Amino acid sequence: MKKRPKPKLAVWKFASCDGCQLSLLDCEEELLAVVGEVEIANFPEASRAVVKGPYDLSLVEGSITTPHDAERIHQVRRMSTSLISIGACATAGGIQSLRNFKNVQDFTALVYPSPQYIDTLKKSTPIADHVFVDFELRGCPINKYQLLEVISAYLNNRKPNIPNYSVCMECKRQGNVCVMVAHGIPCMGPVTQAGCNALCPSYQRGCFACFGPKESSNTSSLSEWFIQTGMKKDDVIRAFRGFNAYAEPFRRESEAYER
Amino acid sequence: MKGKTPPAKTSKSLPPAAKKNSKAARRDGSSTRVIQVDYLARVEGEGGLYIKISGNEVREVQFKIFEPPRFFEAFLRGRLYREAPDITARICGICPVAYQMSASHAIEKAFGVTIIGPIRDLRRLLYCGEWIESHALHVLMLHAPDFLGYQDAIQMAKDHPDLVQTGLKIKKIGNDIVNLLGGREIHPINVQVGGFYRVPPRKQFEPLIERLKWAREQAVGLAKWCATLPIPSFEYDYEFAALHHPTEYPFNEGRIRTSKGLDIPVEDFEKYFIEEHVPHSTSLQARLKERGAYFVGPTARYNLNYDQLSPLAQETAKAIGLSHFSRNPFESILVRAVEIVYACDEALRILEHFHPPDRPAIPLQPQAATGYGCTEAPRGMLYHRYTLDREGIILDARIVPPTSQNQKIIENDLLRFVSANLKMPKDELTWKCEQAIRNYDPCISCSCHFLKLRIERE
Numbered sequence: 001m002k003k004r005p006k007p008k009l010a011v012w013k014f015a016s017c018d019g020c021q022l023s024l025l026d027c028e029e030e031l032l033a034v035v036g037e038v039e040i041a042n043f044p045e046a047s048r049a050v051v052k053g054p055y056d057l058s059l060v061e062g063s064i065t066t067p068h069d070a071e072r073i074h075q076v077r078r079m080s081t082s083l084i085s086i087g088a089c090a091t092a093g094g095i096q097s098l099r100n101f102k103n104v105q106d107f108t109a110l111v112y113p114s115p116q117y118i119d120t121l122k123k124s125t126p127i128a129d130h131v132f133v134d135f136e137l138r139g140c141p142i143n144k145y146q147l148l149e150v151i152s153a154y155l156n157n158r159k160p161n162i163p164n165y166s167v168c169m170e171c172k173r174q175g176n177v178c179v180m181v182a183h184g185i186p187c188m189g190p191v192t193q194a195g196c197n198a199l200c201p202s203y204q205r206g207c208f209a210c211f212g213p214k215e216s217s218n219t220s221s222l223s224e225w226f227i228q229t230g231m232k233k234d235d236v237i238r239a240f241r242g243f244n245a246y247a248e249p250f251r252r253e254s255e256a257y258e259r
Numbered sequence: 260m261k262g263k264t265p266p267a268k269t270s271k272s273l274p275p276a277a278k279k280n281s282k283a284a285r286r287d288g289s290s291t292r293v294i295q296v297d298y299l300a301r302v303e304g305e306g307g308l309y310i311k312i313s314g315n316e317v318r319e320v321q322f323k324i325f326e327p328p329r330f331f332e333a334f335l336r337g338r339l340y341r342e343a344p345d346i347t348a349r350i351c352g353i354c355p356v357a358y359q360m361s362a363s364h365a366i367e368k369a370f371g372v373t374i375i376g377p378i379r380d381l382r383r384l385l386y387c388g389e390w391i392e393s394h395a396l397h398v399l400m401l402h403a404p405d406f407l408g409y410q411d412a413i414q415m416a417k418d419h420p421d422l423v424q425t426g427l428k429i430k431k432i433g434n435d436i437v438n439l440l441g442g443r444e445i446h447p448i449n450v451q452v453g454g455f456y457r458v459p460p461r462k463q464f465e466p467l468i469e470r471l472k473w474a475r476e477q478a479v480g481l482a483k484w485c486a487t488l489p490i491p492s493f494e495y496d497y498e499f500a501a502l503h504h505p506t507e508y509p510f511n512e513g514r515i516r517t518s519k520g521l522d523i524p525v526e527d528f529e530k531y532f533i534e535e536h537v538p539h540s541t542s543l544q545a546r547l548k549e550r551g552a553y554f555v556g557p558t559a560r561y562n563l564n565y566d567q568l569s570p571l572a573q574e575t576a577k578a579i580g581l582s583h584f585s586r587n588p589f590e591s592i593l594v595r596a597v598e599i600v601y602a603c604d605e606a607l608r609i610l611e612h613f614h615p616p617d618r619p620a621i622p623l624q625p626q627a628a629t630g631y632g633c634t635e636a637p638r639g640m641l642y643h644r645y646t647l648d649r650e651g652i653i654l655d656a657r658i659v660p661p662t663s664q665n666q667k668i669i670e671n672d673l674l675r676f677v678s679a680n681l682k683m684p685k686d687e688l689t690w691k692c693e694q695a696i697r698n699y700d701p702c703i704s705c706s707c708h709f710l711k712l713r714i715e716r717e
Contacts, residue, residue: 015327019352028431047411048300096329141445205456
């Protein structure tokens, strides 16, 4: 049936925990089906075989934190027809972007006895700050079913069906009682993009914003709520300074409380 | 998987990739050779390999780690104790449970709380899930292809489809335990200091029982299959280090023991184990004071805790010809297979006697103190230390992951292996060196985010 060769898929890693690319290997039931549709051309975590570029689809995990990586991402872009950044590190700078609020020299000295061996940039930044990104898939980690959706959308030249409404929508659909209204547990759900199926509220805890800010999130209103329920300024700052701390709406909100 | 004896396909198909990735540079016009792998495959994270041979002598061995540093210990300062399990999980997507466990135990220690009863059992269960998932991934997807000369498990699946499918199914059962109890398999959300946020009702665990029985049986088969792999003979008198517990195979609790007589409480870790910074690595290298490199991971656990394995796991070890004390790191694939059997067995034991706790977590009262925790990640001991103030804010943190502990041993192995095999064709030697590194299932993402504030004065 198929006349075209299989599209070539590449997976690239920058500063990250490996969890998002592991999501692909965690598709235990679907993995061999995916391999039937695409050629895994460059995926070092899974294979030592490397097929030369260009690649039809590149998945990029991790944030840019070193001068070398700031160059390497341009090479990846040049070799890729489509480039999708996956996970909070790649889409927002990740937890390591907490350095962006501090002096990185102090951080290095604190962690490494010989800081002169360490080559690092002042800020941890998302992929889209450096090159054009065709689609950003959020999450810390990403949802593997959303990953499969994005891959199949790109294979079929359609737009991925990834909602950008809030976790609250998912929470209502799960039939959860609101943890903030009913139990006074601080929850980032109202300002956080869906994607996890309201996992934390389903386990009786507040959302901590793994999927980053939802489209036009009203962060200042939520902060006021937090303060009313007894949180202090530092607590508000910490709430917005998680895995998506450097995403614009969260960054602005935490900085507003730092003044 | 029975009867699937693999074709002896060892060095026949040496890969174009090995050629591409490794640069054979003849320097000085004659006798200096360099073995270099710029980007190691089938490991977690970014590392490389550099070996310089002059004549018949190995001059330099570097297991290079260039994973960018992420400074976890620095930004943990000023965070609330409750956040530590969620934040440190992000150090590693492969073993987040280990980070959550070591962090929780260390902080509970600081607050003077010990977790017992069903919450403790559930933590063991969660760890079983992570071991099953991580070991199945490593045994089949990352390590086995080396023994048979495949580039990856996907190629291997063409010749051994049932084996790879079964391996993926075992892995999935591990993931499903973490999924149910942790909320999701990567970066679980349900662990908190003091216990869990919510304990799922018993009936949700029940479907796991039959599947675990299946997995346990298949894991025995997997171990037998691993025993058919061509295992290079490569013994050495290592000093092995692992947790040791008198009555159970160690996950969360125990004293730190080594095979050469050290026996200390977790709090004394930093008195005996030190880390050093070397230029070719963003990870710190650990060694035992006045003793040198040491070996952590499944083989160390197994050697120091053989008696605590379940009868079925011991029988499996016996059936595949694994002695009580393994000194060959290439046998680690067998030990991992035995540990999968054990983890399935232990998960079943816990599930069959399980009664949900009255409450999902023990309430805690923060206090100004320092707490120490060490648990057994799939790859070996993972040590955490936190100093907290009376509000529960973290003032100082230290994390020592297994891969930085094994880094020195890995380099020593490479030195010995290359010295003993100088005549091997370069592509084959390069591949074997990669395999020797994979013996340790290194998690490079983990190893380099650490730090410690120690000034070397010796």
